[in-house]
Amino acid sequence: MPETQTMIPRATPLTPRKKAILVGASGGIGTTLVYRLAREGYVLALVDRSEDKLKALCDEINQTYRETRAVPYEHDVTVYDRIPDLFRKVVADLGGLDLFVYVAGVIYFPAMDEFNFAEDYKMVEVNLLGAMAWMSQVAPVFQSMRGGQIVGVSSVAGDRGRVGNPGYNTSKAGFTCYLEALRNRLTRHGVNVITIKPGMVKTEMLNLPNAPKPTLAVTPEQAAEGIWKAIKKRKQVAYVSGLWRWVMLALTHVPSVIFRRLSF
Amino acid sequence: MENTFTTLENFGHSMSAPSYRFIPKTSEEIYEAFRLAKKSGLTVTLRGAGRSYNDAALNGGGIVLDLMGMNQIVEWDADSGVVRCEAGVTLEQLWHKVLPDGWWPPVVSGTMTTTLGGCLGANIHGKNNFRMGTIGEHVAEFTAVLPTGAEITCSPKKNGDLFYSMISGLGMLGVITTVTLQMKKIESGLLEVHAWPTRTIEDQLHSLEEGAPKYDYIVGWLDTITVGHGQIHAANYLHGDEDPEPQRTMQLSYQTLPSRLFGVMPKSLLHYLMTPFMNNLGVWGINTAKYITSLRRHTFRQSHAAFHFLLDYVPLWELSYGRSGLIQYQPFLPKETALRVWTEILALAKKRGLPPYLGVTKRHRPDKFLFTHALDGFSLALDFKVTDRNRARLNEMLQEFDQIVLEAGGRFYFAKNSETTHETTARFLGAETMARFKKLKKRTDPDGLLESDLYRRIFG
Numbered sequence: 001m002p003e004t005q006t007m008i009p010r011a012t013p014l015t016p017r018k019k020a021i022l023v024g025a026s027g028g029i030g031t032t033l034v035y036r037l038a039r040e041g042y043v044l045a046l047v048d049r050s051e052d053k054l055k056a057l058c059d060e061i062n063q064t065y066r067e068t069r070a071v072p073y074e075h076d077v078t079v080y081d082r083i084p085d086l087f088r089k090v091v092a093d094l095g096g097l098d099l100f101v102y103v104a105g106v107i108y109f110p111a112m113d114e115f116n117f118a119e120d121y122k123m124v125e126v127n128l129l130g131a132m133a134w135m136s137q138v139a140p141v142f143q144s145m146r147g148g149q150i151v152g153v154s155s156v157a158g159d160r161g162r163v164g165n166p167g168y169n170t171s172k173a174g175f176t177c178y179l180e181a182l183r184n185r186l187t188r189h190g191v192n193v194i195t196i197k198p199g200m201v202k203t204e205m206l207n208l209p210n211a212p213k214p215t216l217a218v219t220p221e222q223a224a225e226g227i228w229k230a231i232k233k234r235k236q237v238a239y240v241s242g243l244w245r246w247v248m249l250a251l252t253h254v255p256s257v258i259f260r261r262l263s264f
Numbered sequence: 265m266e267n268t269f270t271t272l273e274n275f276g277h278s279m280s281a282p283s284y285r286f287i288p289k290t291s292e293e294i295y296e297a298f299r300l301a302k303k304s305g306l307t308v309t310l311r312g313a314g315r316s317y318n319d320a321a322l323n324g325g326g327i328v329l330d331l332m333g334m335n336q337i338v339e340w341d342a343d344s345g346v347v348r349c350e351a352g353v354t355l356e357q358l359w360h361k362v363l364p365d366g367w368w369p370p371v372v373s374g375t376m377t378t379t380l381g382g383c384l385g386a387n388i389h390g391k392n393n394f395r396m397g398t399i400g401e402h403v404a405e406f407t408a409v410l411p412t413g414a415e416i417t418c419s420p421k422k423n424g425d426l427f428y429s430m431i432s433g434l435g436m437l438g439v440i441t442t443v444t445l446q447m448k449k450i451e452s453g454l455l456e457v458h459a460w461p462t463r464t465i466e467d468q469l470h471s472l473e474e475g476a477p478k479y480d481y482i483v484g485w486l487d488t489i490t491v492g493h494g495q496i497h498a499a500n501y502l503h504g505d506e507d508p509e510p511q512r513t514m515q516l517s518y519q520t521l522p523s524r525l526f527g528v529m530p531k532s533l534l535h536y537l538m539t540p541f542m543n544n545l546g547v548w549g550i551n552t553a554k555y556i557t558s559l560r561r562h563t564f565r566q567s568h569a570a571f572h573f574l575l576d577y578v579p580l581w582e583l584s585y586g587r588s589g590l591i592q593y594q595p596f597l598p599k600e601t602a603l604r605v606w607t608e609i610l611a612l613a614k615k616r617g618l619p620p621y622l623g624v625t626k627r628h629r630p631d632k633f634l635f636t637h638a639l640d641g642f643s644l645a646l647d648f649k650v651t652d653r654n655r656a657r658l659n660e661m662l663q664e665f666d667q668i669v670l671e672a673g674g675r676f677y678f679a680k681n682s683e684t685t686h687e688t689t690a691r692f693l694g695a696e697t698m699a700r701f702k703k704l705k706k707r708t709d710p711d712g713l714l715e716s717d718l719y720r721r722i723f724g
Contacts, residue, residue: 010324010717010720010721011279011281011324011717012279012319012682012683012717012721013274013276013278013279013318013319013591013650013682013683014278014591014650014655014656014658014659014662014682014683015655015656015659016279016655085304088304088305088306089305091282091325092305092306092307092325092326093325094324094325095281095324095325095717096281096282096324096325097282097325140269141269141282144268144269144270145269145270145271145282146271147271
């Protein structure tokens with residue numbers, strides 16, 4: 001009989017399954033979102049760099065539900081040429097695709113007078129170029145399927161260029177803009193694109209040197225819940241938590257003449 | 265070769281799966297698809313008209329070879345009634361070609377939209393299975409392309425092992441590309457149909473068994489809400505001068521199903537009218553009305569197309585079952601156990617509150633094909649409405665049915681059932697058949713490229 005390519009249980013007419021890919025699954029919001037989607041019965045292809053963490057996460061989930069709901073795929077998003085083959089394989093293993101989530105992201109907090117191109121470059125590569133490389137595979141597939149949802153976890157940091165972190169702001173502003181353009185292209189084909197804009201989330205990110213003090217911060221679990229709600233309701237843009245919508249609304253309306261004098 | 269990533273569905277709209285759809289036009293292009301599949305690590309599923317009720321023509325995330333592009337009738341000999349067609353030719357094309365010359369396909373399905381490739385893959389039967397066997401028994405020869413690129417010709421004499429396994433083999437051994445079929449000579453475009461009611465399941469089984477030797481076709485309808493009520497339709501060909509105008513009745517224009525109801529309403533809208541009745545109460549009403557009208561024993565003449573292709577009478581009828589569609593469950597039972605099992609499963613369905621909305625019964629005889637579903641006995645085809653809420657319970661109940669059927673020596677039909685697991689499949693096919701299939705598969709498809717969602721479900 002067939003060589004079992006994968007242990008993922010396939011959908012049958014009487015046991016349909018929602019299928020999702022999560023890029024950046026093994027840390028922070030990614031992991032909590034994996035738990036949340038597994039609870040909803042999704043079968044998940046988890047993509048990330050660290051194989052050990054991914055495997056442990058998959059084992060934990062599969063043991064909890066006593067069936068294979070998560071499968072690991074080790075991959076570094078900056079190895080762009082590998083993405084087309086990997087994507088095709090994952091879709092074949094899952095037997096289709098309903099949801100694609102890009103939550104991979106890196107951050108470096110420079111000091112106020114520091115310019116660090118090497119770190120900026122890394123942030124743009126992971127936060128923006130990796131997302132573009134993946135989504136340029138996902139988008140045409142969803143477009144011809146006339147369905148599916150794409151979720152990009154961007155950031156409130158992309159809403160305004162601020163003194164603190166020009167490189168990170170740029171990567172996220174680019175990502176937000178890319179997602180908006182994707183939405184404008186794909187909505188007419190029945191595909192929903194969601195931009196998630198987390199404010200501060202209590203992950204390892206906030207323990208890094210020069211990290212800002214947590215303000216209006218939520219736990220990764222709360223963030224995952226917010227993202228799941230946005231997926232379920234097929235939203236377009238969702239702030240996590242919702243309060244940040246108003247904070248950013250105010251902030252984006254501060255005139256430059258004032259904004260450039262603030263240390264915010 | 266054309267290639268799009270598309271979401272494909274099954275006949276009952278109970279499942280969909282996105283796949284890379286290729287539409288090959290030649291054997292060379294079929295082989296090209298296999299090479300591409302091998303290179304990119306994908307599996308290949310064959311698809312004709314997509315009229316299977318389950319996942320036989322679906323391959324989520326993989327390649328689907330849509331053979332509807334190979335749809336030429338290559339050769340037709342009106343003297344001998346032998347026709348050679350490409351595999352994508354539909355039964356509709358076929359009877360349109362042969363009927364005006366006084367011939368009819370020996371075995372047809374309930375819809376004429378199926379392709380010959382699909383009919384052979386599932387080895388379909390008709391309402392004359394007890395007399396004419398399955399479609400495979402009327403195939404003189406077929407050619408096929410294997411995933412290895414080899415082109416072979418099979419007949420009962422030549423490559424006999426592949427002949428008896430690729431027919432019924434669900435397209436998992438190779439791609440049938442052309443089929444040579446023997447048609448049946450007819451003397452009229454009409455059938456003489458006798459209809460009579462049956463009051464109990466026992467009565468219905470008795471009618472099928474007693475009636476079969478006397479008729480060319482026989483089929484029963486079983487009211488599955490008020491269990492027991494039913495009706496038999498039995499038909500005979502007309503011979504000699506029984507039909508005063510055979511030339512006229514064998515014309516296509518005489519046979520073609522009307523496209524409007526009462527000459528006014530386009531039938532393509534009819535399924536919308538059916539939708540409100542597709543619930544327990546509505547079906548009870550329809551069935552009761554149907555039974556009352558069937559109480560009158562009567563005889564009438566009907567065209568071949570009208571008698572055989574009931575499923576085409578209301579275009580898109582399957583949409584009336586709603587968003588989650590329908591599935592069909594058709595167990596085949598030996599003569600001795602049919603009554604007990606039918607009674608038991610219909611009672612169970614009632615108890616679970618999951619009554620089937622349609623029950624169709626037929627008389628069968630065994631055949632020599634590898635994955636044969638037929639046996640000396642009866643089949644009961646049940647249509648179930650699927651909803652998001654009942655899906656899990658339905659699955660659970662059908663698994664119970666499977667155990668009951670297996671214990672009673674029954675068989676299953678891979679073109680129909682959606683729930684059959686690999687454990688059930690292994691039990692009903694038996695170790696010997698499974699071993700023979702594995703061996704053949706290794707020979708024709710050493711890289712294991714041919715796989716479908718059905719294949720993964722039933723072979724694990």
